[in-house]
Amino acid sequence: xxxxxxxxxxxxxxxxxxxxxxxxxxxxxxxxxxxxxxxxxxxxxxxxxxxxxxxxxxxxxxxxxxxxxxxxxxxxx
Amino acid sequence: xxxxxxxxxxxxxxxxxxxxxxxxxxxxxxxxxxxxxxxxxxxxxxxxxxxxxxxxxxxxxxxxxxxxxxxxxxxxxxxxxxxxxxxxxxxxxxxxxxxxxxxxxxxxxxxxxxxxxxxxxxxxxxxxxxxxxxxxxxxxxxxxxxxxxxxxxxxxxxxxxxxxxxxxxxxxxxxxxxxxxxxxxxxxxxxxxxxxxxxxxxxxxxxxxxxxxxxxxxxxxxxxxxxxxxxxxxxxxxxxxxxxxxxxxxxxxx
Numbered sequence: 001x002x003x004x005x006x007x008x009x010x011x012x013x014x015x016x017x018x019x020x021x022x023x024x025x026x027x028x029x030x031x032x033x034x035x036x037x038x039x040x041x042x043x044x045x046x047x048x049x050x051x052x053x054x055x056x057x058x059x060x061x062x063x064x065x066x067x068x069x070x071x072x073x074x075x076x077x
Numbered sequence: 078x079x080x081x082x083x084x085x086x087x088x089x090x091x092x093x094x095x096x097x098x099x100x101x102x103x104x105x106x107x108x109x110x111x112x113x114x115x116x117x118x119x120x121x122x123x124x125x126x127x128x129x130x131x132x133x134x135x136x137x138x139x140x141x142x143x144x145x146x147x148x149x150x151x152x153x154x155x156x157x158x159x160x161x162x163x164x165x166x167x168x169x170x171x172x173x174x175x176x177x178x179x180x181x182x183x184x185x186x187x188x189x190x191x192x193x194x195x196x197x198x199x200x201x202x203x204x205x206x207x208x209x210x211x212x213x214x215x216x217x218x219x220x221x222x223x224x225x226x227x228x229x230x231x232x233x234x235x236x237x238x239x240x241x242x243x244x245x246x247x248x249x250x251x252x253x254x255x256x257x258x259x260x261x262x263x264x265x266x267x268x269x270x271x272x273x274x275x276x277x278x279x280x281x282x283x284x285x286x287x288x289x290x291x292x293x294x295x296x297x298x299x300x301x302x303x304x305x306x307x308x309x310x311x312x313x314x315x316x317x318x319x320x321x322x323x324x325x326x327x328x329x330x331x
């Protein structure tokens with residue numbers, strides 16, 4: 001299990017930043033999530049999400065909204 | 078305060094992730110009834126989503142998806158049922174709630190949620206078929222641009238009344254799209270179950286096979302009908318997609 005910290009721009013529908021942590025650095029992932037949330041707390045268009053998955057590909061499968069446009073999602077259907 | 082509350086959930090989600098991995102082998106390469114499943118966990122919901130729910134008057138203790146796990150796989154509806162049962166069995170002895178949102182979709186959202194209460198906290202496990210997940214991701218994407226309110230049955234945001242009306246029409250057609258997708262999933266599931274039964278009957282030997290010949294013949298007829306139903310529901314789904322695009326176009330929804 002790895003951890004992925006995403007900074008997502010909702011209005012643009014795109015990821016602004018992506019960080020990856022091995023399981024052993026879970027505490028650091030949480031700390032950095034807190035820092036990023038504080039940094040973006042005044043911007044309603046920014047979402048900071050911390051997710052755990054076996055790999056980035058798994059994450060793209062289960063949370064495609066962060067990685068794909070609506071057109072790409074529709075094409076995948 | 079919310080951040081601290083989310084931290085309290087950590088051990089609960091860790092227990093659930095371990096149970097799914099060790100007892101059901103739900104990992105990147107795991108198979109359930111021949112279906113490849115993909116899972117990920119959300120150790121903490123975004124604060125914005127939590128605040129939305131609190132604003133709607135839900136007490137914090139009753140919000141079941143503060144932390145959660147999502148499992149997606151190209152499975153049939155009956156396999157989704159089987160997986161939900163298998164997951165619930167992993168937590169025998171604990172309180173396990175089940176929320177079948179295929180029967181009662183939440184403003185178009187369909188999935189099966191299994192919610193074991195582990196170490197004092199509920200952990201929501203979302204089980205989605207590929208079709209259900211694609212619809213849900215699209216709905217969330219719309220929420221990013223137009224506001225999340227349609228997910229609670231409220232009108233979308235927009236700069237003018239005309240624009241809000243246009244978006245409301247789009248969302249209405251999108252929810253209808255979810256209904257057509259579910260009809261198609263039901264037809265596919267019916268064909269899948271009949272095909273499985275046919276396999277079982279064909280696998281019988283000697284006298285048993287002879288006794289089952291009437292059922293085998295009936296199953297073959299039903300399979301032909303099911304295949305026609307799959308074609309029909311697929312066509313309705315495609316028509317609804319065309320309607321959806323004609324209402325506003327995918328381009329304008331980003």
